[in-house]
Amino acid sequence: MIIKRGRKWCLLSRKTRRNLGxxxxxxxxxxREGQVQWFKRRSAxxxxxxxxxxxxxxxxxxTAIRAYREEAYDALERANQIERAWRDWDYDTLVDxxxxxxxxxxxxxxxSGVGG
Numbered sequence: 001m002i003i004k005r006g007r008k009w010c011l012l013s014r015k016t017r018r019n020l021g022x023x024x025x026x027x028x029x030x031x032r033e034g035q036v037q038w039f040k041r042r043s044a045x046x047x048x049x050x051x052x053x054x055x056x057x058x059x060x061x062x063t064a065i066r067a068y069r070e071e072a073y074d075a076l077e078r079a080n081q082i083e084r085a086w087r088d089w090d091y092d093t094l095v096d097x098x099x100x101x102x103x104x105x106x107x108x109x110x111x112s113g114v115g116g
């Protein structure tokens with residue numbers, strides 16, 4: 001709301017009657033009121049944007065967590081395969097899993113007398 005106080009035009013808040021600035025002309029006060037309204041609408045628009053941003057961040061985080069979980073399960077499965085292969089002396093599996101090189105597996109097989 002714009003009122004005249006002495007020689008100046010003052011912009012007051014409609015709710016609290018707080019002084020938002022005094023200007024030498026009515027046009028200056030009207031222009032300032034437009035700026036205040038623009039900032040009020042802009043703030044409301046940013047609140048909606050913040051909600052959208054939070055949803056996007058949450059979705060990306062859950063996608064990353066799923067990917068890391070899948071990688072962890074894959075690593076655990078590989079560790080279990082390696083453990084079984086060592087326990088069973090399965091050199092072919094160890095070579096397939098790149099745990100030992102082909103030459104190393106064949107040498108160990110030859111030394112243990114397992115291969116033919």
